[in-house]
Amino acid sequence: MGLWLIRRLGQVVPTLLILSVLIFGLQQLMPGDPALILAGEERGDPQVLAEIRAELLLDRPLWEQYLAWLGRVLMGDFGFSWRIRLPVAQLILDKLPVTLQLGLMAFVIAVAIGVPAGIVSAVWKDRPADWVANGLALAGISTPNFWMGIMMILLFSVHLGWLPPSGYVPLAEDPLQSLATTIMPAFVLGGSIAGVLMRHTRAAMLTALAQDYVRTARAKGLPERLVIAKHALRNALIPVVTLGTIELGRLLAGAVLTEQIFTIPGFGKLIVDAVFNRDYPVVQGVVMATALIFVLLSLLADLLYMAINPRLRAA
Amino acid sequence: MTTRRTALALGAALAAALLPAATPALAQGSATSQTTSQTLRIGLREDPDILDPTLARTFVGRIVFASLCDKLFDINDKLEIVPQLATGYSWEDPKTLRITLRPGVLFHDGEKMDAEAVRYSLNRHLSLQGSFRRSEINAMDSVEVVDPLTLRIRLKAPSSPFVSQLTDRAGMIVSPKAAEAAGRDFGNRPVCAGPYRFVERVAQDRIVVEKFPGYWDAASIRINRITYLPIADSSVRLANLQSGALDVVEVAPSDLATLKANRRLRTVIREDLGYQSIIYNVGNGPRAETPFGRDPRVRAAFELAIDRDALNQVVFEGLVTPTAQAVPPASPYHDPGFRPEPRNLERARALLKEAGVATPVVVEMTVPTNPELRQAAEVMQAMVKEAGFDLRIASMEFASSLQAAQRGDFQTYLSAWSGRVDPDGNTWAFLHSKGAQNDGKSANPEVDRLLDAAREETDGAKRRALYAQVWQIALRQDRARVYLWHRAIVMGYSARLQNFTLLPDGLIRPQGLALN
Numbered sequence: 001m002g003l004w005l006i007r008r009l010g011q012v013v014p015t016l017l018i019l020s021v022l023i024f025g026l027q028q029l030m031p032g033d034p035a036l037i038l039a040g041e042e043r044g045d046p047q048v049l050a051e052i053r054a055e056l057l058l059d060r061p062l063w064e065q066y067l068a069w070l071g072r073v074l075m076g077d078f079g080f081s082w083r084i085r086l087p088v089a090q091l092i093l094d095k096l097p098v099t100l101q102l103g104l105m106a107f108v109i110a111v112a113i114g115v116p117a118g119i120v121s122a123v124w125k126d127r128p129a130d131w132v133a134n135g136l137a138l139a140g141i142s143t144p145n146f147w148m149g150i151m152m153i154l155l156f157s158v159h160l161g162w163l164p165p166s167g168y169v170p171l172a173e174d175p176l177q178s179l180a181t182t183i184m185p186a187f188v189l190g191g192s193i194a195g196v197l198m199r200h201t202r203a204a205m206l207t208a209l210a211q212d213y214v215r216t217a218r219a220k221g222l223p224e225r226l227v228i229a230k231h232a233l234r235n236a237l238i239p240v241v242t243l244g245t246i247e248l249g250r251l252l253a254g255a256v257l258t259e260q261i262f263t264i265p266g267f268g269k270l271i272v273d274a275v276f277n278r279d280y281p282v283v284q285g286v287v288m289a290t291a292l293i294f295v296l297l298s299l300l301a302d303l304l305y306m307a308i309n310p311r312l313r314a315a
Numbered sequence: 316m317t318t319r320r321t322a323l324a325l326g327a328a329l330a331a332a333l334l335p336a337a338t339p340a341l342a343q344g345s346a347t348s349q350t351t352s353q354t355l356r357i358g359l360r361e362d363p364d365i366l367d368p369t370l371a372r373t374f375v376g377r378i379v380f381a382s383l384c385d386k387l388f389d390i391n392d393k394l395e396i397v398p399q400l401a402t403g404y405s406w407e408d409p410k411t412l413r414i415t416l417r418p419g420v421l422f423h424d425g426e427k428m429d430a431e432a433v434r435y436s437l438n439r440h441l442s443l444q445g446s447f448r449r450s451e452i453n454a455m456d457s458v459e460v461v462d463p464l465t466l467r468i469r470l471k472a473p474s475s476p477f478v479s480q481l482t483d484r485a486g487m488i489v490s491p492k493a494a495e496a497a498g499r500d501f502g503n504r505p506v507c508a509g510p511y512r513f514v515e516r517v518a519q520d521r522i523v524v525e526k527f528p529g530y531w532d533a534a535s536i537r538i539n540r541i542t543y544l545p546i547a548d549s550s551v552r553l554a555n556l557q558s559g560a561l562d563v564v565e566v567a568p569s570d571l572a573t574l575k576a577n578r579r580l581r582t583v584i585r586e587d588l589g590y591q592s593i594i595y596n597v598g599n600g601p602r603a604e605t606p607f608g609r610d611p612r613v614r615a616a617f618e619l620a621i622d623r624d625a626l627n628q629v630v631f632e633g634l635v636t637p638t639a640q641a642v643p644p645a646s647p648y649h650d651p652g653f654r655p656e657p658r659n660l661e662r663a664r665a666l667l668k669e670a671g672v673a674t675p676v677v678v679e680m681t682v683p684t685n686p687e688l689r690q691a692a693e694v695m696q697a698m699v700k701e702a703g704f705d706l707r708i709a710s711m712e713f714a715s716s717l718q719a720a721q722r723g724d725f726q727t728y729l730s731a732w733s734g735r736v737d738p739d740g741n742t743w744a745f746l747h748s749k750g751a752q753n754d755g756k757s758a759n760p761e762v763d764r765l766l767d768a769a770r771e772e773t774d775g776a777k778r779r780a781l782y783a784q785v786w787q788i789a790l791r792q793d794r795a796r797v798y799l800w801h802r803a804i805v806m807g808y809s810a811r812l813q814n815f816t817l818l819p820d821g822l823i824r825p826q827g828l829a830l831n
Contacts, residue, residue, distance in 0.1 A: 157554055158558055263547075
């Protein structure tokens with residue numbers, strides 16, 4: 001087990017290295033000269049553009065830029081944002097709690113709605129409860145996040161005046177206000193994931209309920225509640241956990257549109273603005289950070305499988 | 316028992332947060348604390364770049380600087396130059412400028428703002444690596460300190476726009492001590508002599524400044540704090556204003572009706588100093604080698620097919636000012652006689668015939684991704700079609716379009732300029748054959764001569780006549796580019812905010828503002 005964990009962690013390093021090369025290469029495919037976009041309206045002075053390129057090493061060959069970046073990263077220095085000259089590590093650390101809070105809230109909402117709804121619709125298949133759950137799931141999946149976001153702002157902030165329309169208050173500063181600023185975006189994000197989770201839980205539960213061991217459990221006179229909770233659900237959870245961790249990873253990579261609409265300063269907003277401004281060090285830093293989160297989450301998923309399915313523990 | 320009670324309390328708190336209906340106070344909570352602590356909240360359309368006057372580039376950054384950094388001079392409603400940190404200026408000869416400074420001015424770190432500090436700041440603007448101010452003040456040869464409150468600036472050549480450059484970022488004076496200590500990171504903690512001092516910045520979230528008690532004009536500052544919040548989406552900005560979470564925001568012209576219907580909100584509309592134009596590629600690489608790029612008659616036909624008034628009504632609710640020149644009516648250098656030609660399809664078709672081109676003439680227009688510009692381009696597409704043009708719209712993300720323009724990879728480019736107080740800032744770089752932003756590479760020695768002469772001419776009337784000649788030659792005769800409209804800045808603000816005015820530069824000046 002310990003050895004397995006070490007081996008898994010050992011795979012993280014080459015994964016991140018390959019990814020960093022890919023990101024460096026892909027950025028070169030983006031049209032637009034970073035020095036030019038940095039200068040914007042003030043692009044009138046070629047000498048200034050040359051100075052910017054020299055300072056940011058943009059006038060060097062790509063491999064040289066990459067090695068310079070890698071060398072600094074190995075020393076723990078992720079560089080600074082070209083646009084606002086703040087250290088990338090600081091930007092990421094500033095945004096991480098925001099994204100974690102929003103992602104976890106959305107995830108809790110998604111699981112709290114999606115999994116029970118999936119169970120209900122599987123158990124009462126082809127009955128009104130199933131139709132309602134399916135309908136809601138379809139609506140959740142197919143409603144665009146930005147539209148849902150704007151509608152919620154109009155209803156809860158402009159018309160009813162219950163919640164602040166946008167912005168973010170850190171949890172440590174004012175917990176209640178912090179929840180008030182994040183509940184709408186968390187609901188928008190969680191709602192669409194709940195739909196996906198519901199569908200998968202339903203399918204997995206239907207498969208499980210049709211298995212022989214469920215028939216056996218019923219035959220030996222177990223109460224239906226126990227049959228569903230202990231026998232069917234536990235076996236049905238494996239694909240749901242896989243999907244759940246992937247969705248959580250996506251949430252923690254930042255919710256681009258939702259963060260933009262609610263002006264939540266998380267990863268999504270950070271990377272979008274960085275791409276539009278061709279702020280390469282920020283793009284690299286955020287991608288590396290999210291990659292690390294993904295790798296750790298897939299590790300967590302593997303550990304969870306073992307907790308659910310004892311047969312995997314031997315392997 | 317205790318744990319159970321805590322759990323209950325926690326549960327209740329969670330329920331209160333999850334059930335918005337139970338907590339109508341949440342949204343207003345911030346609003347009430349706002350009134351007591353007197354914070355003005357301003358919504359910006361994007362996150363400003365670095366807050367260092369030497370390295371800064373964005374327009375939204377200038378809005379923040381209006382509270383942080385005073386300048387040697389400011390402008391007034393008539394675009395005249397008025398004193399700020401300086402008390403006045405005079406020309407000793409056409410190349411020597413004498414500036415007198417306001418006594419008793421302090422920087423936010425308590426250091427004295429004197430002639431030495433001004434000399435330091437101007438030299439920093441001129442020499443710091445990557446300075447965006449250099450091109451604005453590179454007419455400057457040297458700065459001499461005459462006495463602690465007097466400076467003499469020697470220019471390389473006479474320059475009429477020079478003093479006006481000191482009304483913007485090039486005229487912002489920074490604390491030499493703080494700037495020396497921070498070097499290139501000065502913008503993370505700017506120290507200037509403005510009415511507010513820097514408190515904190517959370518990237519993409521907020522910039523907070525607080526009243527500086529040592530400000531030289533402290534009596535004019537009545538609001539304790541200002542928070543600048545970047546919100547990219549204009550309908551979300553508007554929602555924030557409507558719900559009272561923000562006090563001032565810039566809105567889209569199409570939101571004006573919503574604003575006017577709300578009694579708790581006020582609006583102000585100002586025509587800006589800049590313009591929207593179409594750059595024609597007439598000499599930048601192979602894409603200029605078409606009948607459209609080579610023959611001014613074809614371009615004249617194109618312009619004659621455009622109805623600027625209709626464009627204004629359809630896309631901008633009639634809020635922008637249709638124009639044919641680079642200088643807005645607010646400027647004393649605007650030529651009221653040079654007006655847009657009325658739409659004339661017959662003449663346009665005749666010109667195309669005379670030029671001997673086969674219709675439809677295919678023209679591509681590069682348009683930065685922006686819903687309003689896209690709409691404007693589509694309206695023009697329909698208009699020029701009637702004259703015999705097949706206008707193809709190429710939408711391009713802004714960063715890419717800039718590069719394409721500079722490389723000459725465009726035929727026509729729908730491009731805007733935010734505008735400068737002095738007409739030189741709206742013309743030279745764009746129309747002079749050596750201009751760095753002359754992306755279409757139009758070149759006419761006579762236009763160059765006129766622009767250079769206008770740069771040195773100090774007599775207002777003569778200068779205006781020179782620009783009038785530039786319009787005639789570069790625009791009517793050469794058809795080097797076309798100016799379409801001067802944009803409208805539409806701001807919505809809370810009725811609680813008193814004495815809010817807007818100058819043509821669109822900045823929010825905190826002097827005189829009060830919150831009820």
